[in-house]
Amino acid sequence: MSLERLIGRLQAVNDLSPMERDQLLGLPIKLKQFADGEYILREGDTATHCGAVVSGYVFRQKIVGSRSQILALYVPGDIPDLHTLHLPRMDHDLCSVGPSTVAFIPHSDLHSLLTSSAPLTHVFWRDTLTDGAVFREWVAVLGTLSALSRIAHLFCELAFRLEVVGLLRNNSFEFPFTQQNMADACGLSVVHVNRMVQELRSRGLIEWKKGEVLLLNRGELETLAEFNADYLHIDDDTRRI
Amino acid sequence: MSLERLIGRLQAVNDLSPMERDQLLGLPIKLKQFADGEYILREGDTATHCGAVVSGYVFRQKIVGSRSQILALYVPGDIPDLHTLHLPRMDHDLCSVGPSTVAFIPHSDLHSLLTSSAPLTHVFWRDTLTDGAVFREWVAVLGTLSALSRIAHLFCELAFRLEVVGLLRNNSFEFPFTQQNMADACGLSVVHVNRMVQELRSRGLIEWKKGEVLLLNRGELETLAEFNADYLHIDDDTRRI
DNA sequence: CGAAGTTTTGACACGGATCAAGTGAGGTGG
DNA sequence: CCACCTCACTTGATCCGTGTCAAAACTTCG
Missing domain, CATH: 2.60.120.10 (Jelly Rolls)
Incomplete structure (x- = not known):
């Protein structure tokens, strides 16, 4: 379905x-x-x-x-x-x-x-509210984090959200974005995104080829990204109004 | 009341x-x-x-x-x-x-x-949705605009929203924020906020003293800030569901 | 095989951060 | 009512992260 x-x-x-x-x-x-x-x-x-x-x-x-x-x-x-x-x-x-x-x-x-x-109604309203929470987090990311951390944060958030819907296999997921897309998302230039992605690779944190990303050390990546999944409100108590 | x-x-x-x-x-x-x-x-x-x-x-x-x-x-x-x-x-x-x-x-x-x-329910839901729209706008601001434009954007948005609730008098409004606050909002350092505020002053766009801001040329300020109030969804047709 | 888009590399420029110090104003206590 | 303290604002000097420009290497696809 x-x-x-x-x-x-x-x-x-x-x-x-x-x-x-x-x-x-x-x-x-x-x-x-x-x-x-x-x-x-x-x-x-x-x-x-x-x-x-x-x-x-x-x-x-x-x-x-x-x-x-x-x-x-x-x-x-x-x-x-x-x-x-x-x-x-x-x-x-x-x-x-x-x-x-x-x-x-x-x-x-x-x-x-x-x-x-x-x-x-409440289920859908709530859904738009967590959407808003993601925007708030992204405001914080763009306002405070370095280029490297922003990119790491993007990977962390995506992995977490894909996991919820069963689309993460062994910390690996489909990733059809270009580096230009990542630059547009992170408020950076393509050239700098490229260098930062290479930095993540050389630190052994990610692999990325042919539209597929693999997170090699999620813990360290999340630390680098100051990532804390609370804002996605997945683990809040399941509620019935 | x-x-x-x-x-x-x-x-x-x-x-x-x-x-x-x-x-x-x-x-x-x-x-x-x-x-x-x-x-x-x-x-x-x-x-x-x-x-x-x-x-x-x-x-x-x-x-x-x-x-x-x-x-x-x-x-x-x-x-x-x-x-x-x-x-x-x-x-x-x-x-x-x-x-x-x-x-x-x-x-x-x-x-x-x-x-x-x-x-x-819809009225309040809608209200949380425009709140979300403001966060989206702020993502765009932090991701794309220069320091000067970010600060200008903050003034423009605030003036617009205060106008809706009748708290703008002749483009002037109460503004109890410190430059440190503005730095925290715009993802900048205090020092740089200070210089940019001076730049806005010397361009004749704003006055700011003793917790009171006056916008001297809102049109030009909005151009500088790439400000367009559509995202606040004030002028959408009044709706009844 | 060629064309177009994407990734990569290098050189250089610049916006904004950081550090440090000085000025000014409001608030408090003697 | 003045002296002092604190906090916000201001200024100057220097540094660094990231942008920009340009070109090469690689990929994908018609």
């Missing part, structure tokens, strides 16, 4: 009832494939659907002056545009990295589901 | 019914004063109330290694810890700048109000 990663991830922190799971599975979805670099939504668009990532990676991007800044990365199970349910006008772009599949759900169906289910 | 700024701000984008306004005004609140630098919540705390800022300024702060990063600023009418309704464990600090007054509402009362009112 297309939404199984989404449901698994929501269930990891939310204690969904079988009925709620069925309600989610009953949502009408339209699957769509995107090619590398293809836009899912652009700044200024008014969204009428929300899209759950089924496979591949997706990122949010904002153009500031002549530069582009990647605001956040999304993995299967995420709904990168869930916020459009209440703020339909996009203030940034949503873009695919590598090929991806997205399951679109009309706002109207989501609205009626949420109107009928207060618990699911 | 303590919540009037909050209600005014919510109303500016949400079209509250008289009943909903009364429901908000009926919430039990406990006013509390905070002194300069006093903590409202600390990282690790589990919140049991949400606090609406009644007067003064408040900021979120995260300690990363030996540095402190200010994540966001809040003005009267904001509820900086609204997210604790669903993520009660704080992953950062909440702190007063200058003296402030906060109106605390127990989570339990908010939960029962929201359970009984789907429209108000």
Whole structure:
């Protein structure tokens, strides 16, 4: 099923009832494939659907002056545009990295589901809140960390989030991003990203070839990145409101 | 009334019914004063109330290694810890700048109000979403802008948000922050903030003395800051779900 | 096989950090 | 009411992390 990663991830922190799971599975979805670099939504668009990532990676991007800044990365199970349910006008772009599949759900169906289910409303609200927590963490990363630590942090966060949805195998994961993408995410130049990635390699912390990253020493990498997964709110007590 | 700024701000984008306004005004609140630098919540705390800022300024702060990063600023009418309704464990600090007054509402009362009112649920959900949009903007600011532009951006955003709640008079507003605070917000050193503030002064863009800032040329300041208020989602069509 | 994009390397420039010291203003106590 | 203390602001000198520019090596794909 297309939404199984989404449901698994929501269930990891939310204690969904079988009925709620069925309600989610009953949502009408339209699957769509995107090619590398293809836009899912652009700044200024008014969204009428929300899209759950089924496979591949997706990122949010904002153009500031002549530069582009990647605001956040999304993995299967995420709904990168869930916020459009209440703020339909996009203030940034949503873009695919590598090929991806997205399951679109009309706002109207989501609205009626949420109107009928207060618990699911809280589940989705909570989901947008952890999304916000990730942005806060990224503000802290860009405001305080060195280039090397920023890049390490990106790897740590991605590994952690992929692990939650079962896409991390032996600390290794698919990574279709270019060094230019990483530069845009970390607020650095490509040249410097390249040197820092080499530094991580030579310290024996990562391997990265052909779109696949392997974290060789996650503990040390997390120390270097000042990474603490609390902000992802995965281990908070599973709650039922 | 303590919540009037909050209600005014919510109303500016949400079209509250008289009943909903009364429901908000009926919430039990406990006013509390905070002194300069006093903590409202600390990282690790589990919140049991949400606090609406009644007067003064408040900021979120995260300690990363030996540095402190200010994540966001809040003005009267904001509820900086609204997210604790669903993520009660704080992953950062909440702190007063200058003296402030906060109106605390127990989570339990908010939960029962929201359970009984789907429209108000959406109003508050939406509010946390624009909060998230501000973090995204700040990611873009830190990732792409020069020191001078970052500082300009901070002034622009603050002026805009204060205007919404009627606290901007002739482009002038109270500003109890130190240059160290600005350095923590912009990811810069105090020394450099000082030089950049002087640069803004000498360009005739701002005046700043005794806790009061005056924007002399908002248009030019916004150009310099690449500031575009769309991300604050104030002018989106007023909506009723 | 050629073309285009990505990664890598080197040389150099610059924005902003750091260190250190001095100035000024508000607050307190004698 | 003045002397002092503290904290914020200011200034100058120097250093370093990262950006910029340019070109080469490698990869991928048509």
